[in-house]
Amino acid sequence: MKIITPAARILAVDDGPDILGRLEFAGRICYKSEEKISADSAAPFLERIVRSGHHSVIEHASATAHIVCDRGVSHELVRHRIASFSQESTRYADYSGKRFGREITVIRPCFWPEGSPAYMIWLDAVQRAEAAYFALRDAGAAAQQARSVLPNSLKTEIVITCNMREWRHIFELRCAPAAHPQMRELMLPLLRDMHRRVPALFADLYAAFERDMPEPAPPRNAVAAPLFPKQATSPCGTATTP
Numbered sequence: 209m210k211i212i213t214p215a216a217r218i219l220a221v222d223d224g225p226d227i228l229g230r231l232e233f234a235g236r237i238c239y240k241s242e243e244k245i246s247a248d249s250a251a252p253f254l255e256r257i258v259r260s261g262h263h264s265v266i267e268h269a270s271a272t273a274h275i276v277c278d279r280g281v282s283h284e285l286v287r288h289r290i291a292s293f294s295q296e297s298t299r300y301a302d303y304s305g306k307r308f309g310r311e312i313t314v315i316r317p318c319f320w321p322e323g324s325p326a327y328m329i330w331l332d333a334v335q336r337a338e339a340a341y342f343a344l345r346d347a348g349a350a351a352q353q354a355r356s357v358l359p360n361s362l363k364t365e366i367v368i369t370c371n372m373r374e375w376r377h378i379f380e381l382r383c384a385p386a387a388h389p390q391m392r393e394l395m396l397p398l399l400r401d402m403h404r405r406v407p408a409l410f411a412d413l414y415a416a417f418e419r420d421m422p423e424p425a426p427p428r429n430a431v432a433a434p435l436f437p438k439q440a441t442s443p444c445g446t447a448t449t450p
């Protein structure tokens with residue numbers, strides 16, 4: 209069994225200046241103020257649009273992200289009805305096959321230090337689930353039947369595309385302290401990346417969640433696992449449950 213950390217990256221977003229020009233044009237049509245368009249008018253105009261709540265304007269640009277997470281987190285993501293999704297299928301992916309090295313991959317829970325009692329209970333449970341999956345496959349069950357015993361921690365990959373208004377909505381909900389810690393673990397860095405690319409559309413959200421942003425991850429071998437998770441400053445350590 210492989211145990212990995214989750215990841216999220218922006219796959220495609222229109223070039224920042226292109227987005228701003230298009231969105232400014234769409235917005236200024238409303239006010240018939242196109243004559244005010246200049247080389248540097250877009251960002252402040254769009255910041256005002258966002259502040260005013262005139263958010264339909266920012267639906268004219270979209271972005272795509274590739275997310276590697278567990279099935280629990282992906283189940284929450286696909287509740288967002290305005291977005292489009294493509295997700296790894298546990299019907300068609302047969303983890304007993306050579307392609308997968310006859311093992312499952314699970315996401316390391318960010319809230320339990322490796323080796324802690326809770327982590328060891330989790331590890332035992334996912335190992336048993338893996339063993340049951342392979343026992344079912346060996347007994348003749350199809351992958352789509354054997355998946356019944358796969359754990360919530362199973363790694364999945366999902367590609368999400370939606371417009372910038374919906375991205376703002378997703379970040380608002382999924383970066384908040386009430387969101388699941390593993391959701392925040394992914395969404396806070398993704399918001400940081402989105403803000404870096406298109407600050408005019410995400411500055412207010414970035415400012416709201418900046419203090420919760422994790423440091424960029426150092427190489428895995430360079431950090432010791434935290435001994436006291438309650439004192440951790442990562443989204444996992446500070447999150448509260450709803």
Ligand SMILES: Cc1cc2nc3c(=O)[nH]c(=O)nc-3n(C[C@H](O)[C@H](O)[C@H](O)COP(=O)(O)OP(=O)(O)OC[C@H]3O[C@@H](n4cnc5c(N)ncnc54)[C@H](O)[C@@H]3O)c2cc1C
Pocket residue numbers: 287288289290291374377381382386387388450
């Ligand atoms: C902290 C937290 C806890 C949660 N707990 C639970 C839970 O216990 N059980 C559970 O089932 N879900 C739960 N959810 C999921 C939640 O109920 C929503 O399904 C999910 O967050 C998607 O958000 P949304 O519906 O606002 O947005 P989206 O589906 O992304 O839609 C965006 C916006 O479009 C509008 N919209 C979309 N569809 C409609 C529609 N049909 N009618 C009117 N307006 C629409 C709304 O304004 C909506 O906010 C939780 C979510 C969070 C963040």
